[in-house]
Each structure stands twice: as structure tokens, then as C-alpha cells.
Amino acid sequence: MKDVLTTETELLVCVTCRRKGAPPDDARRPGRVLFDAITAQDRPEGLRVTPVECLQNCSQSCTVALRGGDAKWTYVFSNVDETDHAAMIVAGAAQYHAAPDGVIPWRERPEHFKRNCLARIPPVRPKES
């Protein structure tokens, strides 16, 4: 497990996400608000937060993704609230970071992750079990 935890986890946050019906020239988009709220949280060592311009899930924003090297699943999550969900996202990212294959056991998984997983992509090189 130690070697897994030395692999960095990346939490990608779409900073261009906006709400449906929001004015197109909004100076500070919900995705940017979410990014700022997430980076204001304490987070475990090895969890990096990266701003991204458009994950192309504009209809169910805000959107975040988690990846962590070749041995882990990548996840994309939708419908993230930019003010209420920052702490939940960081807590879930910490669970992902601690899971060797990135799969958080179902019963421990945040409810939002259970219900708003847009897609998942398998590891490039799954660990031999």
C-alpha cells in the first residue's frame, strides 16, 4: 500500500463551469468558485488540485475528476455544488487517494459520488492481485 500512497492523486476541477441560465459574461464562474473553495480546504499530502478549462460536461456542472497514476481508475463526477460540496469533494478525494485502485468501497463512498458518477475509466496498468 505504501507505494500507492506515494503516487500523487490529482483532483481536476473545471473552472469554466457555469450554471444553466447564468449570464454568459459572468466574471467569476461557479467552477472557479468551487476551485477556490476546494483549495481553501485542508487536504492530505499527495493530493494535488488542478484547474482545468472545460471537461465537456457543461450540462451537469460543476464537474470534477479524480486520477492517480496508472494503477487507478479515473472518475468524473457531475452536479457538484460550488459552495456546499467543497469539503465533501476533498474528503472523497482523500478516500480515493488512500484506495490502491482508486475504488472507494461502496458503503464508505460519499452519497454524491454514488449518484453522480458521470463516467469511470479503467487503470492503464491494473495492479496484479
Place this chain on the structure above:
Amino acid sequence: MKDVLTTETELLVCVTCRRKGAPPDDARRPGRVLFDAITAQDRPEGLRVTPVECLQNCSQSCTVALRGGDAKWTYVFSNVDETDHAAMIVAGAAQYHAAPDGVIPWRERPEHFKRNCLARIPPVRPKES
């Protein structure tokens, strides 16, 4: 560009996808039909097709994903028809394979890719431009 083309492209095909309303015990699911149709096509060297059990996009199946090493965007596409779309998917995958960052120029992109991109994930290590 040469070094890019030596990086393998992986076309991931969800083989557990079914259609809404299909019986739950269907012996050969649409995702499997799609996989078989895709692997029956000619494809460029370096394009590998991988069956995957569930990309968690069950509501808009069939689903495929494209990835190709650390310098490329990863894409997930929805609503793929298991019989009509196999050749289009392979042609689009070949275009992706040839694109250094995986981004097919918009005007050359298959219409289905334009309208059914579920999500995209940025390169782990973008090439210096």
C-alpha cells in the same frame, strides 16, 4: 509527430452496456456486439481495442473511450449504436491516434463525436508547444 504515433492508442469499449428496457439476462449485450463489430474492422497499427466491464455511463449506452498516453486528452463518447457506428468509431479513433494531443480538429471530427462527448480529461503531461 513520429514519437506520438509510436504511442499506442487504446479504444475502450464497454461490453456490459445494454439498451434501456432490454431484458436483464440478455446473453449477448449490445456492448459486446459493438466490441465484436469494432474488432472486425481494419484499423491502423498502434490502435488497440480493449473490452471493459462498465464505464458507468449506463443511461446513455453504448459507451466507448479513447486514450493514448500521457500527452493526449482522454475522451468518453455516449449513445454509440452497436451495429451502425462501428466503422465511424474506428475512423474517429484513427484520427485521434494521428493527433498529437488527441484533439481532432473540429471540422474534421465525426458528427457523433461532436454531439456525444460525455466528458474529456486533460493530458497528464501536455506536450510543450
